Amino acid sequence: MRIDSLKISREKTRLHTPFKTALRTAVEIDCIQVEITLHNGIKGRGEASPTYVITGDSTESIEAALNGPIREALIGLDIFYFQEALKRIQACCVGNTSAKAAADIALFDAYCKLWNIPLFSFLGDQKPIQTCMTIGVDEPEAMSAIALEKVKEGFRILKLKVGEDPKLDMARIETIIKTVPDDIKLRLDANQGWTPKQAVKLIRELQQEDFPIEFIEQPVKAQDLEGLKFVTERVDIPIMADESVFSARDALKIVSGHYADLLNIKLMKCGGISEAIKIASMAEAAGVACMIGSMIESPQSVGAAAHLAAAHPNIQYFDLDAPLWLSMEPQYLIYEGENITLPNKPGIGTVF
Structure with missing residues (x-):
């Protein structure tokens, strides 16, 4: 054809x-x-x-x-x-x-x-998906208020954007933890914002406080793999590589060199579903779990990522809230709080 x-x-x-x-x-x-x-x-x-x-x-x-x-x-x-x-x-x-x-x-x-x-049938299986909700970087009180609002909407995992200033980041985290219920899990995304030494110092403080941090994304610059490894080796909270991973080749280097504990796959970074499958499968062979993530993207591309996430056994974490940031109603995916339902239609679910 x-x-x-x-x-x-x-x-x-x-x-x-x-x-x-x-x-x-x-x-x-x-x-x-x-x-x-x-x-x-x-x-x-x-x-x-x-x-x-x-x-x-x-x-x-x-x-x-x-x-x-x-x-x-x-x-x-x-x-x-x-x-x-x-x-x-x-x-x-x-x-x-x-x-x-x-x-x-x-x-x-x-x-x-x-x-x-459906795409998920072609790719493999269909497991349940629960997305986290991102809280954009802001003043501590503003982030805390939004975090509580999102918990009330049904999100049990919050991804906090940090990375501007370690002291202010600590204040943000402390304020949010005091505001939300005890059973809420937190993920931190520094977006390359800390130096390796800043990251280790702050993360050790988080560990001493026993804060419910699930993992921390990309604490240092994407190209600084030695800095990434420096942090990974010196803290107990899992470290996830995000901007450091564009391809299966990048992923192979990171997992074989133990530069990070987890990988974040994004279709816009790696070039689509085919390369994402390679990353997830290669990481699975190395015993490294993956998250499927998204930047601020269209519902169509996030929908494709969701189908892959549902199908691949080594994609164990999900960050697919991007359509919920748009002024339009989400398409191709059904959101009920943190739960995502895929359309049982051919392909990704688009209708022409």
């Missing part, structure tokens, strides 16, 4: 609340939509959203990669050569992981629609 066309479009979506991290503040996102059409008329859809400070991709670069080398790699190819098509996406250009992810998602969507099965 030949791939006849690849078309792209763009739309802008506002967030209902600014999303603040140690790296940026987002108030809206660009969604670049990719539509692949097969010879029999079946369409597959993927999407990407640029995050300069993480992937280096812009709206313009994503569109250029999709309109250029990615289109040339796919048009005219028989989709039944599915693995070949996935390889062509990854090999047609250097970098451009967001554009590759959009095309990869669209290809999986079209292929599953061709067989009339």
Whole structure:
């Protein structure tokens, strides 16, 4: 079944609340939509959203990669050569992981629609998913108030954005812990905001207080793997690599060198579902659990991540709240508090 066309479009979506991290503040996102059409008329859809400070991709670069080398790699190819098509996406250009992810998602969507099965069925199993809820970086009292609000909405795991200043971060954590019920778990995401020594000092203080911290994401700069290992070896709270992991090659280096305890997989970082599967499976062989995460992205790309999360046994943690930050109602996924239900429809669940 030949791939006849690849078309792209763009739309802008506002967030209902600014999303603040140690790296940026987002108030809206660009969604670049990719539509692949097969010879029999079946369409597959993927999407990407640029995050300069993480992937280096812009709206313009994503569109250029999709309109250029990615289109040339796919048009005219028989989709039944599915693995070949996935390889062509990854090999047609250097970098451009967001554009590759959009095309990869669209290809999986079209292929599953061709067989009339949900994506999670094609990928494996379907386990329950409970997402955490992110609390953007802010003053301690403001973060605490939002945290309590989200607990009342049904979220039992909160992901706190920190990383601007260790002393202020400690005040944020202490204030939130005093506010929320004792059974609430916390995850910290420093977004590369601490030095290795700052991270060790702060985390040891958290340990002494016996705070309910599940793990800490990317405490140091993405390229500072020795700094990451310095922190991992000196604290008891698990350390998760996020921005340090873009590919299966990156993941192999981190797990084989014991640089971190856990890995965070994001489709926009790694280039789509096909590379994400490699990361999760390779980490599983090394005994390292993974989380599926998202940046501020479109519902379509988060939906694809959710299908993968439900299907892969080594994806044990979930951070898929991005659609809940958008001013539009979530599509393709059903949120009931922290619980996510996948649509039992072909592909990712899109309807044309």
